[in-house]
Amino acid sequence: MGIELINRVTGTLRPTNHPYMNGPWTPNFEEYNATDMEVIGKIPEDIDGVYIRNTENPVHHAIGRYHPFDGDGMLHAIRMHGGKAEYRNRFVRTKGFLAEQEAGHALWAGLMEDPRKSLRPGWCAQGGLKDSSSTDVIVHAGMILSTFYQSGEGYRLDPFTLEQTGTEGWVPIDGISAHTKLDEATGELLFFNYSKHAPYMHYGVVNRVNQLVHCVPIPLPGPRLPHDMAFTKNYSILNDFPLFWDEELLKKGIHVVRFHPNIPSRFAIVPRYGSTDDIKWFEAAPTFVLHWLNAYEEGDEIVLDGYFEDDPQPKSHPDAPEGYERMMAYLDQSLIKPRLHRWRFNLKTGKTTEQRLDNRDLEFGMFNQKYAGRKYRYAYSAIPKPGWFMFTGLVKHDLDTGTSVSVSLGEDRYASESPFVPRLNAKDEDDGYLISFVTDMKANRSECILIDAKNFEAGPVCRIFLPHRISCGTHSTWANAADIRADRDAIAKAAAEAAKAAA
Numbered sequence: 001m002g003i004e005l006i007n008r009v010t011g012t013l014r015p016t017n018h019p020y021m022n023g024p025w026t027p028n029f030e031e032y033n034a035t036d037m038e039v040i041g042k043i044p045e046d047i048d049g050v051y052i053r054n055t056e057n058p059v060h061h062a063i064g065r066y067h068p069f070d071g072d073g074m075l076h077a078i079r080m081h082g083g084k085a086e087y088r089n090r091f092v093r094t095k096g097f098l099a100e101q102e103a104g105h106a107l108w109a110g111l112m113e114d115p116r117k118s119l120r121p122g123w124c125a126q127g128g129l130k131d132s133s134s135t136d137v138i139v140h141a142g143m144i145l146s147t148f149y150q151s152g153e154g155y156r157l158d159p160f161t162l163e164q165t166g167t168e169g170w171v172p173i174d175g176i177s178a179h180t181k182l183d184e185a186t187g188e189l190l191f192f193n194y195s196k197h198a199p200y201m202h203y204g205v206v207n208r209v210n211q212l213v214h215c216v217p218i219p220l221p222g223p224r225l226p227h228d229m230a231f232t233k234n235y236s237i238l239n240d241f242p243l244f245w246d247e248e249l250l251k252k253g254i255h256v257v258r259f260h261p262n263i264p265s266r267f268a269i270v271p272r273y274g275s276t277d278d279i280k281w282f283e284a285a286p287t288f289v290l291h292w293l294n295a296y297e298e299g300d301e302i303v304l305d306g307y308f309e310d311d312p313q314p315k316s317h318p319d320a321p322e323g324y325e326r327m328m329a330y331l332d333q334s335l336i337k338p339r340l341h342r343w344r345f346n347l348k349t350g351k352t353t354e355q356r357l358d359n360r361d362l363e364f365g366m367f368n369q370k371y372a373g374r375k376y377r378y379a380y381s382a383i384p385k386p387g388w389f390m391f392t393g394l395v396k397h398d399l400d401t402g403t404s405v406s407v408s409l410g411e412d413r414y415a416s417e418s419p420f421v422p423r424l425n426a427k428d429e430d431d432g433y434l435i436s437f438v439t440d441m442k443a444n445r446s447e448c449i450l451i452d453a454k455n456f457e458a459g460p461v462c463r464i465f466l467p468h469r470i471s472c473g474t475h476s477t478w479a480n481a482a483d484i485r486a487d488r489d490a491i492a493k494a495a496a497e498a499a500k501a502a503a
Contacts, residue, residue, distance in 0.1 A: 002034060002036045003034045003467045004032065004033040004034070005030060006031040006032060006033060006088075006090075007030070007031045008029055008030050008031075009029045009030075009031070009059055009091055010059075010101065010104075011029060011058075011059035011060050012059075012060045012061050012104070012105055012106075013027065013058055013059060013060060013061055017321070018324075019320065019321060019324065020066070020067075020068035020331075021058070021066070023441060024390055024441060024471070024472045025471055025472050026469070027056075027057040027058055027059075027071065027471055028055070028057050028074060028089070028471055029059070030468060031088075031089055031090050032088060032089055032467045032468065033086070033087070033088045034086070034087040034088070034466065034467040035084075035085075035086050037085060037087065037464050037465055037466065037467070039085075039462055039463065039464050039465070040462065040465075041460065041461050041462035041463060042083070042461070042462055043080060043083045043450070043464065044080075044083065044423075044433065044450060044461065044462070045082060045083035046423045046424050046425075047080055047421050047422075047423060047424065047432070047433065047450075048080065048081045048082075048424060048480065048481045048482065049079075049080060049421065049478055049479050049480040049481045049483075049484075050077055050078065050079045050080070050139075050159050050160060050478070050479055050481070050484075051078050051080070051419065051421070051435045051437075051448070051476065051477075051478050052075055052076070052077045052137050052139070052476060052478075053075070053076045053077075053137070053416050053417070053473060053475070053476035054073055054074070054075055054133075054135060054136060054146060054473055054474055054475055055071075055073070055074045055075075055134070055470065055471045055472070055473025055474070056070070056071025056072070056073065056074075056132070056134045056471070056473055056474070057071050057072050057073075057074045057091070057471055058070065058071040058072060059072050059091075059097070059100065059101075060100055060104075060106040061105070062106055062110055062113075063106050063107075063108065063110070063113060063117050063118070063119075064109055064110070064113035064117060065110070065112040065113060065323055065324070065327075066110060066112070067110050067111040067112045067327055068331070068389070069110075069135070069149065070129075070130070070132065071132060071134055072091055072092070072094075072096075072097050072134060073091065073092035073094065073097075073132050073133040073134030073146060073148075073155075074089060074090065074091050074134075074471075075089065075090055075092060075137060075144070075146065075157065076088075076089040076466075076470055077089070077159065077162055078437075078448050078464070079160060081481065085448070085464050087448070087466055087467065088161075088162055089162075089470070090162040090164070092132075092133040092134070092146050092155050092157070092164070093155075093164050094123075094130075094131055094133050094153075094155060095123060095131070095153075095167075096108060096122075096123065096130035096131055096132060097132070100130075107119045107120045107130070108120065108122055108128060108129060109128060109129075110129065112327060114253060114254070114255075115127040115129055115255075116128060116253060118130075123152055123153055123175075124148065124150040124151055124152050124175065125150065125152075125175045125193060125194065125195040125196070126150045126151065126195070127196070131148045131150070131152030131153055131175075132152075133146040133147060133148050133152060133153075133154075133155045134148060134473075134474070135147060135148050135149040135178035135474050135475060136148075136149070136178035136179055136180070136474065136475040137475060137476065137477050138180055138181075138182055138189075138477050139159050139182075139477060139479035139484060140182055140187075140189045140210070140487075141187075141206075141208065141210035141487050141488075141491060142159075142484050142485075142487040143156045143157065143159065143165070144156060144157040144159050144162075145168065145180060145189070147176060147177065147178045147179075147180060148175075148177075148178060149177060149178040149179075149227060150177075151174060151175035151176060151177045151193040151194055151195065152175050152176070153167040153168065153171055153175060153176075154167060154168040154171050154175075154176050155168070156168055159479055170206060170210070170211065172193060172202060172204065172212075174194075174195045174202060175193050175195075176191045176192070176193050177192055177193050177194060177226070177227070178227070178228075178475070179192075179227065179228040179229060179291075179475075181229060181230070181231050182369070183372060183373055184369055184370055184483070185233075185373070185374075186208065187208025187487060187490070188205055188206065188207055188208060188272075189205070189206040190203075190204070190205055190229065190231050190236055191203070191206065191229075192218070192229050192238055194220075194223075194224060194225070194226055195223070196223045196250070198219070199217040199218065199219040199220065200218075200219070200220040200222065200223055200224060201218040201219075201224070201226065201238065202215055202218060203215070203216055203218050203229075203236060203238055203270065204216070205272060208487060208490055209490055209491045209494040210491065214272075216270075216274070216275055216276050217276050218238050218268055218270070218276070218279065219276065220240050221240070222244070223244060223245055223247075223250065224240055224241070224244045225241070225243060225244050225245070225257070226238065226239050226241070227289075227291070228290065228291050228292050228306075229292070230292040230294065230295040230304055230306070231272070231373050232295050232296050232297045232302060232373045232374075233296070233297060233373050233374060234271060234272060234297065235269050235271055235272065235295075235297070235302060236269075236271075236272055237267055237268070237269055237292075237295055237302065237304060238267070238268040238270070239265065239266065239267055239268070239289065240265070240266040240268070241265050241266075241286075241287065241288045241312075242259060242260040242261065242262075242263035242264070242265065242286045242288075243257060243258070243259045243288040243313065244257065244258070244260075245257060245258070246258045257313070259286075259312045259313035260286070261286050262286070263286060264283040264284060264285070264286055265283065265284045265285060265286055265287055265289075266281055266282070266283055266284075267281065267282045267283075267304075267343070267352075268281055269281075269282065269302055269345060269347070280345075280347065280350070282345045282350065282352045283352060284343055284354060285308075285354060287308050287309050287310075288309045288312035289306045289308060289309065289338075290307060290309070290338065290363065291306060291307055291363060291364060291365060292304065292305065292306040293305040293306055293307075293340075293366075293367060293379050294367050294371065294372060294373070294376055294379070296373060296374050296375045296376065300346050300347050300348045300349075301344045301345060301346050301347070302344070302345040303342065303343075303344055303375075304343040304344075304345070305340070305341070305342050305343075305357070305379065306340075306341060306343075306365075307339065307340060307341065307362060307381075308338065308341035308356075309336050309337060309338050309339075310336075310337035310338075310339060311335060311336055311337050312336065314329045314330070314336055315329065315335070316329050317332055317335070317387075319387065328387075331388070332387050332388065332389075333361050333363055333384035333386075333389070334361055334384065334386035334387060337361055338361060338362060338363045339357075339358060339359055339360070339362065340356075340357040340358040340362050340379075340381060340397070341354065341355070341356055341357060342354065342355040342357055357397070357399070357402075358381075358395075358397065358404070360383070360395075361383070361384055361386075362381035362382065362383065362395060363381065363382055363384055363391075364381070364382040364391065364417045364418075364475075365379055365380065365382075366379070366417065366418055366419050366420055366434070367379050367380065367420060368420045368422060368429050368430070368432065369419070369420065369478075370422060370429075371429060376429065377400050377429055377430075378396060378397065378398060378429055378430045378453070379397040380395065380396055380397070380418060380420065380434055381394070381395045381397065382395075382417065382418065383395060383406065383408075385414070389472070390414040391409075391415040391416075391417075392408060392409055392413070392414065392415070393407055393408040393409055393415070394406065394407050394409075394415060394418055394434060394436075394451070394456075396430075396453065396456045405456050405457050406456075406457070407456060407457055407459050409438060411442065412441040412442045413438055413439070413440045413442075414438065414439045414441075414472055415436045415437075415438055416436045416437040416438070416473065416476055417436070417474070417475050417476040418434045418435060418436035418476070419434070419435060419476055419478040420432055420433070420453065420478070421434070421435050421450070421478050422480070430453040430454055431453070431454065432453050433451060433452055433461070434451045434456075435448065435449070435450050435478060436449055436476075437466070437470060437476075438463075439469060439470060439471070439472060445466070445468075445469050446465075446466045446468065446469045446470045447463045447464055447465045447466060448463070448464040448466065449464075450462050
């Protein structure tokens with residue numbers, strides 16, 4: 001194995017009994033480059049691209065209680081080409097990360113504390129929080145866009161080298177949330193943000209050459225906590241769920257989440273380049289949805305698939321340390337009970353219909369991104385470990401037949417979010433692989449696995465051992481190398497044409 005230790009980040013964090021700073025969630029501080037890694041099986045030669053995953057790695061002791069979503073963002077990337085793999089990982093050098101490196105200690109209170117405890121103003125739409133860019137990651141316009149779920153600035157990195165270029169210039173004043181969406185058919189990036197002041201949400205479009213071309217308000221009744229969005233070929237879908245901050249306590253600067261079961265879920269369906277006046281609102285059963293799968297148009301209807309939470313505000317976690325009962329409850333998927341679910345919105349009648357697709361606890365769904373916004377057949381869901389924000393296996397759903405197959409990773413082995421990797425010159429929708437980073441606690445190591453989507457239950461076709469055991473985390477993406485190069489060529493062409501026109 002060719003391993004190069006690039007850097008060890010300086011911090012103040014020391015061993016602690018915090019449930020999300022130990023075991024599979026133990027933070028990483030080292031940054032590596034690695035080639036010629038040990039492999040069991042054979043790395044497929046029919047894929048060419050990069051898998052990137054975001055994780056939370058707190059460098060300093062928290063101000064007050066620590067929530068795992070507060071941790072500093074770190075990207076882990078594995079480049080695959082010609083049957084070979086190269087791994088590297090880097091902290092996202094956010095403004096907050098650099099300021100705390102200079103100060104030598106934490107400067108911002110996190111999700112579980114009053115933002116007014118922060119020692120400096122934050123960069124998030126929600127006030128004093130640090131934008132750690134630790135939630136989501138996508139590749140658009142030939143570059144990584146790393147984002148934070150509380151609406152931050154958005155950071156750009158090179159997908160092949162993880163070289164960092166700073167914040168994104170087109171981001172609106174209220175920031176962008178995690179879960180920006182890429183339409184691979186057009187190269188457009190769709191995004192939303194949310195804040196604590198009217199209109200409380202915006203939605204926008206960035207074109208293939210990274211220019212902001214559309215941004216409109218999506219007025220809400222008050223501050224809300226949307227986490228994801230979806231889109232079809234012609235429409236974008238935003239949401240207003242009845243899980244949001246207690247309005248009276250929020251006036252006092254206290255952030256306490258309440259579920260309001262007597263208020264319906266609401267969905268805003270707007271044409272991709274539509275105005276506020278073009279929004280059509282639909283109502284549905286009260287719930288909260290953390291993550292969507294896909295959406296598409298079928299006749300007069302918009303079909304939307306996602307994970308309906310049967311208990312969005314669960315009881316306190318019975319096994320949590322004192323002071324962390326609520327935090328661990330919201331991270332325990334077996335208490336929240338997210339179930340694969342389908343909504344249909346009829347654009348002519350205004351009627352909503354709903355259908356349960358699977359009664360198991362499932363989350364973090366993925367699918368072949370070539371079918372994003374289009375009718376699709378196959379979905380891939382993660383199986384959560386009861387009690388924890390970790391995944392023990394994966395499920396492949398055939399949405400046409402209603403059948404599914406699953407694979408377990410084995411005892412004390414935990415997957416990452418697992419995108420679909422299309423084969424080069426793929427012939428059909430499931431012609432490819434699922435890819436994931438796996439943290440193996442028994443072997444005290446991490447690996448990258450690939451599972452043949454057409455032979456799902458057979459398990460990994462290869463296992464690539466990383467130079468260190470990596471922390472569990474949140475979201476990931478796969479980007480094809482050909483798409484990255486094409487987008488960069490389009491940007492270069494647009495720049496040359498603009499320069500010619502200016503001359």
